[in-house]
Amino acid sequence: MPAPLPQIVRVIDLETTGTAPPAHGVCEIGWQDVALGKDGRWDLHGEGGSILVNPGRAIPPVTMAIHHIRDEDVAEAPWWQDCARPVLDPWPRRVALAAHRADFEQSFCTPALTRNADWICTWKCALRMWPDSPSFSNQVLRYWRRPDGIDHDRGLPAHRAFPDAYVTAFHLRDMLNEASLAQLIDWSRNPGLLPRVRYGPDRGKEWREIAHDSLMGFLSDRDPDVRFTAQAEFDRRSGGGSVGRASAQELLL
Structure with missing residues (x-):
């Protein structure tokens, strides 16, 4: 066979x-x-x-x-x-x-x-x-x-x-x-989780590096990838989620 x-x-x-x-x-x-x-x-x-x-x-x-x-x-x-x-x-x-x-x-x-x-x-x-x-x-x-x-x-x-x-x-x-x-x-299935800010005064910075006021502005951005990433960073600062390199647990899902 x-x-x-x-x-x-x-x-x-x-x-x-x-x-x-x-x-x-x-x-x-x-x-x-x-x-x-x-x-x-x-x-x-x-x-x-x-x-x-x-x-x-x-x-x-x-x-x-x-x-x-x-x-x-x-x-x-x-x-x-x-x-x-x-x-x-x-x-x-x-x-x-x-x-x-x-x-x-x-x-x-x-x-x-x-x-x-x-x-x-x-x-x-x-x-x-x-x-x-x-x-x-x-x-x-x-x-x-x-x-x-x-x-x-x-x-x-x-x-x-x-x-x-x-x-x-x-x-x-x-x-x-x-x-x-x-x-x-x-x-x-989700928008892209961007490791760095794409544009504006914080361009090139990691999301965890930017000020809270800047982050809040990105939550209503026209770009769905930017909005998704800003929300993920907001959630991280609120005690949940992560932005950046995938964890070992995520890789094994």
């Missing part, structure tokens, strides 16, 4: 015509799987891949300048509704989907296409697990962390679907080998 195929988390990345569906459409999807091995460790699995997608509309020059996918490249490509489901739902092996700043991918990858999959946002998880990083973009984390085993050329060019998914998969692998799957999913 052949050995059963392992459970996987499928990392995906999208290149699109813009940021706001349905006004904008997908023009490429890439993926790379991370699988749980018999030794209880997670690692990259399979070759991954990418598919060009006809977005059904012209690609604006400002977007084309980011990923360099042209209208003529996708003119004969399949439509999103015809190719998304097989990539997003490799049932029954997939236990979750993942992406860096997954809120963006989720706006295009609806529950109907993903069979209501759980998602892991590697950006939100990096904020909690690696708060000392100088930035939390996919590529900054790549060069700050230098994950073991990554093939530099395979992760290029940036801003194309497969290379970006490939790089994200290394972040996810290392996260899953430090924290539980359930914990990463739980963190990903």
Whole structure:
């Protein structure tokens, strides 16, 4: 009997015509799987891949300048509704989907296409697990962390679907080998917990360093990540919760 195929988390990345569906459409999807091995460790699995997608509309020059996918490249490509489901739902092996700043991918990858999959946002998880990083973009984390085993050329060019998914998969692998799957999913359901203040007079400071009056102002900020973090720091000062590096208890949830 052949050995059963392992459970996987499928990392995906999208290149699109813009940021706001349905006004904008997908023009490429890439993926790379991370699988749980018999030794209880997670690692990259399979070759991954990418598919060009006809977005059904012209690609604006400002977007084309980011990923360099042209209208003529996708003119004969399949439509999103015809190719998304097989990539997003490799049932029954997939236990979750993942992406860096997954809120963006989720706006295009609806529950109907993903069979209501759980998602892991590697950006939100990096904020909690690696708060000392100088930035939390996919590529900054790549060069700050230098994950073991990554093939530099395979992760290029940036801003194309497969290379970006490939790089994200290394972040996810290392996260899953430090924290539980359930914990990463739980963190990903909330806004981002920012380790440092983003802007204003306190820019760059850790949240525990700022004055009470400044903290109170952030509680009504327009940015949901800022509001969420300010509330977490307020709760910490009131005797509960934490802001910054995840505790051992959190990692094992």
